[in-house]
Amino acid sequence: MENREISQAVISRLPRYLRFLGELKDQGIERISSQDLSRLMRVTASQIRQDLNNFGGFGQQGYGYNVDYLYDEIGHILGLDKRHNLIIIGAGNLGQALANYVNFDRRGFHTRGLFDSDPHMQGVVVRNMPVRPMSELEDFIRANAIDIAVLTIPKDAATLVADRLVRSGIKGIWNFAHVDLDVPDNVRVENVPLSDSLMKLSYNLRDLEE
């Protein structure tokens, strides 16, 4: 696992490998050839070999991939064997939806707190967590070793809150606000501009009509 020059495009595809391998595991399948994995995932066998070769390759010619091993290795590569403590900022529908995703816990992402600037949201309880006021943000981050913040707030607020998060030592921001955040190099941001993918769908529909 010494290769650190893996492209973000490959990294982006790893969770999908993990999902398919997890399903194979659940079905008790121990080995799979790159051809069979290719048919299942609808990507070329050469793409699969190329992607997995980034990590030294886990397959053996004529033997196929060991499902359990590959699953664990990809999980390790993605850092899913580490524990992350999350807070969600913005306790609206989207924030609540994310707070309720139990699968995140299985992957090592533990939501520890929920924040909202709206006084009417104080006292609301989501999955046994009370919605907290923004004034408690910094103390909570430090007291609970929070390393990831999820932003489900409007873009103007996101810009201001990101500065506070950075100053409090947050390492990762999962950003649902439609704005590019300006953060130092030692903070990682993953943007989830939801409507972008709806626009991509729109493009592909347009293509269909022509």
Place this chain on the structure above:
Amino acid sequence: MENREISQAVISRLPRYLRFLGELKDQGIERISSQDLSRLMRVTASQIRQDLNNFGGFGQQGYGYNVDYLYDEIGHILGLDKRHNLIIIGAGNLGQALANYVNFDRRGFHTRGLFDSDPHMQGVVVRNMPVRPMSELEDFIRANAIDIAVLTIPKDAATLVADRLVRSGIKGIWNFAHVDLDVPDNVRVENVPLSDSLMKLSYNLRDLEE
């Protein structure tokens, strides 16, 4: 706009151009050089030229891009000047969050109905829309010229519902369920596997720690 071989990677980047150009428009800026756009968007000027050249290129040497024109053209390319009628299947937190996104309307995506299989959800009203039972699905799609369905339901349900949607003539599926849907070629699917991007963030944090 005759080029139909535009890669999905370029298409994926267009909504971000649209967002930045929209902000420039709001600020009353009429022209921008590829260098200035590059600084603003933090991508190379050559990437910008390359992306926009896919559509014949809208810039003039020494003049820069006309913001309004480029904004409209990208919107047109993405098919945002067409009207789409949406239904949301799954009226949980995520479904409700999407139903409440007013920005979708501005882009031509109009949510017309909300469905849920849970009898306890019947009678709930989200943004003036009553949650409907799944038994009304097919009739509603036909009566309201629905072309896009948004799936915010668990994966087993998503597979079954996708078949019903295809048979009812749905053209596009915006799929938040963590499963690859098996649909005919004339139906477009855009997957939004939310936890995939959280895993990508996890990878990038791991990278930070080493």
